[in-house]
Amino acid sequence: MVPAEANFEFSWKEHEVTLDDGTQVTLRSPEIAISELAFGPLGDGAMIGARRSPPVFGLGLLDAIPQETIDELAARDKPDGIKGRVNYVWDPETQQTVPGRFGLKANHPSLREQIAVAFFNDIGLSSPLYPEQNCPEIQKACEEQMLFARPEITKRRLAGTEMYLRALSVPARRNVDDPQVMRGEELFDQARCSVCHVPELRTGDFETFPQAANQVIRPYTDLLLHDMGEGLADNRPDYVAGGRDWRTSPLWGIGLSKVVNSAHNFLHDGRARTLEEAILWHGGEAEVSRDSYASLDNADRDALIAFLESL
């Protein structure tokens, strides 16, 4: 049997926040302890952080947004200290540095590379992009278990997975005419949420997957990196992205996460148990926006959440 690499203990630290009307909300952040390291101590400078697996629909449409659109969003003047930057990352396929688009820090150059990395790092399967085994030298048993032909994920399988993910469509919105939802949409704009979570974009010509070309889409993201403050920092730089930077999460389909995912957690490490908690963790460039939410009365807070749940 391949020995376990280590024992992980996951616990939550609680934080009380008070909204402007006196309402108390308890937030939580993860704490991770690693013990019983089977292969010796962690290397110097090892960085540890938790990750929630993000939703995987609509990726073909996000891929079809022209890079010029994203560059234009980055260059645009924005209010309240909001900036937004493109990540530049290494593409092992073209052997070039290119703009990043996928991943929680926009740290992957293409859907195919993101999928190959997930196969390799998350479940230890090699592919044409990462043909070696993901076994550190000290893990002899890992290498010995390699009975199958390499790579484990063939070119054809990788292409099939890519096509499947490209083609997963986005759920339709619900309750669009509900007055509470419409009020919430107005507040989403007033609180500047829409500066980062850009409601509407257009896809361009897209030969890779023509089905996604030239459409108006409503992803609620700018695909840019933003400094989200110390509270959300994982202190792990990734190419241009710093330790406090995250890519704006697309919000389309977020209202159905309860239906499709019993875990129902938000933000990069799943610390937020509700949409309200997710908003209250926003800091850094999004601090003014977060404070606008905290200043709303109860009815308006409910309206903004009802809008998010309609997405």
Ligand code: HEC
């Ligand atoms: C400065 C840009 C910015 C602004 C302004 C902003 N957000 Fe975000 N939002 C982000 C980023 C970046 C993340 C991802 C953070 C993370 O995962 O740690 C995010 C994550 C979220 C999430 C969690 C999504 C998920 O799938 O986990 C929700 C919900 C959300 N934002 C709603 C809002 C609302 C509502 C507002 C306005 C009150 C707002 N945001 C304002 C950048 C922004």
